[in-house]
Amino acid sequence: MSTAAQQAYFDRTxxxxxxxxxxxxxxxxxxxxxxxxxxxxxGFRKVSETEAWDAAPGxxxxxRGGALxxxxxxxxxxxxTPFRVVGTHTDSPNLRVKPVPDTGSAGWRQxxxxxxxxxxxxxxxxxxxxxxxxxxxxxxSARLVQLDEPLLRVPQLAIHLDRSVNDGMKLDRQRHLTPIxxxxxxxxxSLIAYVAERAGLAAEDVVGWDLMTHDIQPASYLGRxxxxxxxxxxxxxxxxxxxxxxxxxxxxxxxxxxxxxxxVLAAFDHExxxxxxxxxxxxxxxxxxxxxxxxxxxxxxxxxxxxxxxTVCLSSDMGHAVHPNYPERHEPGHHPVxxxxxxxxxxxxxxxxxxxxxxxxxxxxxxKAGVPWQTFVSNNAVACGTTIGPITAARLGIKTVDCGxxxxxxxxxxxxxxxxxxxxxxxxxxxxxxx
Numbered sequence: 564m565s566t567a568a569q570q571a572y573f574d575r576t577x578x579x580x581x582x583x584x585x586x587x588x589x590x591x592x593x594x595x596x597x598x599x600x601x602x603x604x605x606g607f608r609k610v611s612e613t614e615a616w617d618a619a620p621g622x623x624x625x626x627r628g629g630a631l632x633x634x635x636x637x638x639x640x641x642x643x644t645p646f647r648v649v650g651t652h653t654d655s656p657n658l659r660v661k662p663v664p665d666t667g668s669a670g671w672r673q674x675x676x677x678x679x680x681x682x683x684x685x686x687x688x689x690x691x692x693x694x695x696x697x698x699x700x701x702x703x704s705a706r707l708v709q710l711d712e713p714l715l716r717v718p719q720l721a722i723h724l725d726r727s728v729n730d731g732m733k734l735d736r737q738r739h740l741t742p743i744x745x746x747x748x749x750x751x752x753s754l755i756a757y758v759a760e761r762a763g764l765a766a767e768d769v770v771g772w773d774l775m776t777h778d779i780q781p782a783s784y785l786g787r788x789x790x791x792x793x794x795x796x797x798x799x800x801x802x803x804x805x806x807x808x809x810x811x812x813x814x815x816x817x818x819x820x821x822x823x824x825x826x827v828l829a830a831f832d833h834e835x836x837x838x839x840x841x842x843x844x845x846x847x848x849x850x851x852x853x854x855x856x857x858x859x860x861x862x863x864x865x866x867x868x869x870x871x872x873x874t875v876c877l878s879s880d881m882g883h884a885v886h887p888n889y890p891e892r893h894e895p896g897h898h899p900v901x902x903x904x905x906x907x908x909x910x911x912x913x914x915x916x917x918x919x920x921x922x923x924x925x926x927x928x929x930x931k932a933g934v935p936w937q938t939f940v941s942n943n944a945v946a947c948g949t950t951i952g953p954i955t956a957a958r959l960g961i962k963t964v965d966c967g968x969x970x971x972x973x974x975x976x977x978x979x980x981x982x983x984x985x986x987x988x989x990x991x992x993x994x995x996x997x998x
Contacts, residue, residue: 577808578985581801584800588796588800590697590773591653591654592773594629594796595630598631598804605815606814607621607811616855616859620820623635627841627848628842629654629833631653631829632827632828632848635813642866643866643869645825645872645875647875647996648829649828649876649992649996650876651806652838654680654799655974656974657776658687660674660776661677664754665753665754666741672743672747674744676742679835684736686977689716690717690976691780692716692717693711693713693714694708694710694774694775694776695708696773697774698771702768706762711779713779715776716743717743777796778795778976782795790983791979791981792979793979797978798880798881798970798974799879801985801988802880805985808993809828809990809996812993813993814826823998826996827849834950844958845954853871871961874959874962875995877964877992878963878966880950881968882968883899884901884980894942895942899938899939899969900937901969901981901984902987903984904984904987904991905967905984906966906969907938908939908967909965910941915947915949921965922964932987932991934987934991935987936991967988968988969981
């Protein structure tokens with residue numbers, strides 16, 4: 564792409580806002596809160612799953628733990644009106660605090676952690692880590708907590724004690740990934756008491772927790788021309804942010820009342836571990852929301868069948884850019900590059916949900932948005948990952964397309980993408996939601 568064309572496509576304001584979003588979203592619960600805040604500024608209102616829903620036009624969203632479903636109901640939407648769904652996920656691989664967190668040896672205080680998702684273990688070594696997540700209280704409420712301070716660290720063994728480390732390092736997931744956070748007797752350093760105090764709570768009021776580590780180094784532009792973006796949790800908060808921005812823009816547009824589809828954002832939790840939870844893509848959460856919006860408009864089972872038959876989901880998740888140091892790991896005819904626009908993800912074994920008809924939907928959205936796009940296919944000799952796309956397609960029986968943007972270091976504590984691609988993706992998602 565020419566420099567002039569790049570400047571025409573690129574809106575750095577969007578990437579600046581993504582950096583801010585990542586900084587306020589160290590856990591799925593924080594990501595949902597950050598997205599909800601942006602939607603509320605666009606006029607969306609929160610609804611409760613335990614209350615009746617009305618059919619008044621406008622934007623709504625619901626939160627369940629680390630998942631968020633948001634939708635905008637146009638004025639003329641009937642019970643048979645189909646949906647346009649952007650599907651994403653809020654979770655990222657990391658180290659999560661165990662139920663009995665206080666441990667240690669050799670005079671060190673440590674924190675017992677469990678590995679969440681597919682983690683390249685070495686990327687979590689020698690990083691200053693904070694803690695974030697939620698605390699469950701006796702009264703049934705939950706309190707978000709975010710400690711952006713150098714609280715923990717997983718120290719690597721010095722090369723003097725392992726001269727063969729550069730010939731192939733092997734980390735034991737149980738023994739070698741336990742962070743340190745101080746010195747002294749284990750029983751004198753309660754982690755939960757410390758976190759509770761920092762949250763302004765009494766330790767005895769905390770009865771449960773979902774806490775995780777995060778790299779406290781902030782996201783930043785990288786490179787001579789600042790054309791790259793280095794950040795934690797790009798997979799998949801970049802898509803959550805893009806989907807939120809797209810939905811808010813569509814709902815705030817002049818033609819929102821006359822939209823031919825009902826635009827929806829579905830941000831699930833637990834994608835990195837298979838989506839099998841009450842907030843994952845395999846749960847009935849999205850289906851229940853769509854059904855309830857149809858029922859609120861007086862819909863029948865026939866209306867539901869018609870609405871879902873015309874519904875399309877665009878599953879947005881990170882993909883792989885060709886790695887310059889490992890080009891042989893990539894399919895030689897498909898080399899997605901940063902700042903080349905969104906990627907269409909294809910796998911004939913249904914690891915991705917895209918088919919030929921879905922390709923046409925994606926191409927039309929990119930053409931309408933005026934953004935370039937690329938195609939990703941895995942090397943036949945390398946196993947292909949998957950997304951919420953096939954799950955959503957099978958769960959609801961709706962046409963689903965997998966897309967994303969090209970990146971390096973996926974699932975590492977810190978990932979890398981083109982600085983222009985977040986805006987290009989958001990533009991394509993907006994065009995898709997508009998229909």
